[in-house]
Amino acid sequence: MQNNAAICMRLRYVSPVKNVGIIGASGFTGAELLRLCASHPELEVTFATGDSKAGSPVSDLYPSLSAAYPDTMFEVWDPSLLAGVEGVFLGLPHGKSQAIMGDLLDAGVCVVDLGADFRLPDPAVYETWYKEPHTRPDLLDKFAYGLPELNRDVIVGKSAVANPGCYPTAGSLALAPFARAGLIESTRIVVNAMSGVSGAGRAPKDNTTFCAVDENVTAYGLLDHRHTSELELNLDAEVLFTPHLVPMNRGILATCCATPTTEALDEGLSTESLLGEMEGFYADEPFVVVSEAPPSTKATLGSNCVHLTARYDDRTRTVLAIGALDNLCKGASGAAVQNMNLLLGLPEPTGLPISGLYP
Numbered sequence: 001m002q003n004n005a006a007i008c009m010r011l012r013y014v015s016p017v018k019n020v021g022i023i024g025a026s027g028f029t030g031a032e033l034l035r036l037c038a039s040h041p042e043l044e045v046t047f048a049t050g051d052s053k054a055g056s057p058v059s060d061l062y063p064s065l066s067a068a069y070p071d072t073m074f075e076v077w078d079p080s081l082l083a084g085v086e087g088v089f090l091g092l093p094h095g096k097s098q099a100i101m102g103d104l105l106d107a108g109v110c111v112v113d114l115g116a117d118f119r120l121p122d123p124a125v126y127e128t129w130y131k132e133p134h135t136r137p138d139l140l141d142k143f144a145y146g147l148p149e150l151n152r153d154v155i156v157g158k159s160a161v162a163n164p165g166c167y168p169t170a171g172s173l174a175l176a177p178f179a180r181a182g183l184i185e186s187t188r189i190v191v192n193a194m195s196g197v198s199g200a201g202r203a204p205k206d207n208t209t210f211c212a213v214d215e216n217v218t219a220y221g222l223l224d225h226r227h228t229s230e231l232e233l234n235l236d237a238e239v240l241f242t243p244h245l246v247p248m249n250r251g252i253l254a255t256c257c258a259t260p261t262t263e264a265l266d267e268g269l270s271t272e273s274l275l276g277e278m279e280g281f282y283a284d285e286p287f288v289v290v291s292e293a294p295p296s297t298k299a300t301l302g303s304n305c306v307h308l309t310a311r312y313d314d315r316t317r318t319v320l321a322i323g324a325l326d327n328l329c330k331g332a333s334g335a336a337v338q339n340m341n342l343l344l345g346l347p348e349p350t351g352l353p354i355s356g357l358y359p
Helices: 004-014 028-038 097-106 123-130 137-142 148-156 166-180 228-235 262-266 271-281 329-343
Strands: 018-023 043-049 087-090 110-113 160-162 189-195 239-245 252-258 288-290 306-313 318-325
Touching: 018 028, 028 043, 028 329, 087 097, 087 329, 097 110, 097 137, 110 329, 123 228, 148 166, 148 329, 160 329, 166 189, 166 228, 166 239, 166 252, 166 271, 166 306, 166 318, 166 329, 228 239, 271 288, 271 306, 271 318, 318 329
Parallel strands: 018 043, 018 087, 087 110, 110 160, 189 239, 288 306
Antiparallel strands: 189 252, 252 318, 306 318
């Protein structure tokens, strides 16, 4: 007679599909999660909540998902939905995940939170940047910060992940090889980034209407954008971050400038050495493309890849690093699936696109 462990292993092999749910599926990141899960060979979405759209078909709001989810309806969140589910994604505005996170963790499901509530380990830092107290600081140590390229070893040992923000993903991955190698100073780092309008969410806003965005570029969040805190956390540095809204649907391009250390200069810093450092740092990463060519947002459209390059300017003694990604895929939902794969013990790249859409 086979023991229970052997039977379970055989059943897992024969039927590898894992049930997942999406809380807050009616927003753009929720729609992207639905799209990615539809082509994932081992994840099946069993519920998708969207309180403001509850009772309406997913296909009504997102016709692009009609073939994949012809009968799926948006539901109202209720803990009973967790029955039979192994993983849950949350696509809620900041401050909302805290209210229900206790129920999710008590249920023993794997959690990937795409919101900001559990990204910062210090509740005082959260209050500084988000202008409100954290209501569940007792749960912060249960979360890993979910940027696998920088934090994979910590993620694998957890059952809950705080997905990183889109801007910090681009800026951190561009600069991390140099920060961790001691090639750049930890002060006077400047990150200027441009994002498509989908980064502002699905809800209509005065500054994201067609007339406000078309043929217009606007800087916002001057000196106090919340994602600054994540950049500083990842780089262990002081960062001046300025985001810009540009007239496109999806994509982020981050241009980052840093001062080289004296030690790096003494060793003969050059563009070639920076690119070599970047290539070596990401040599085994399936979703990182390092190239001498300047990256473009179009090249990343619909993919879970970030495209990176670097330069050294001897005239101004400046390290320049540039990163491009799709803010809804690698910047949000693609990274969330990447993290869920790790939590559920699946191969990390499973179900994730590495090729962008072109033209």
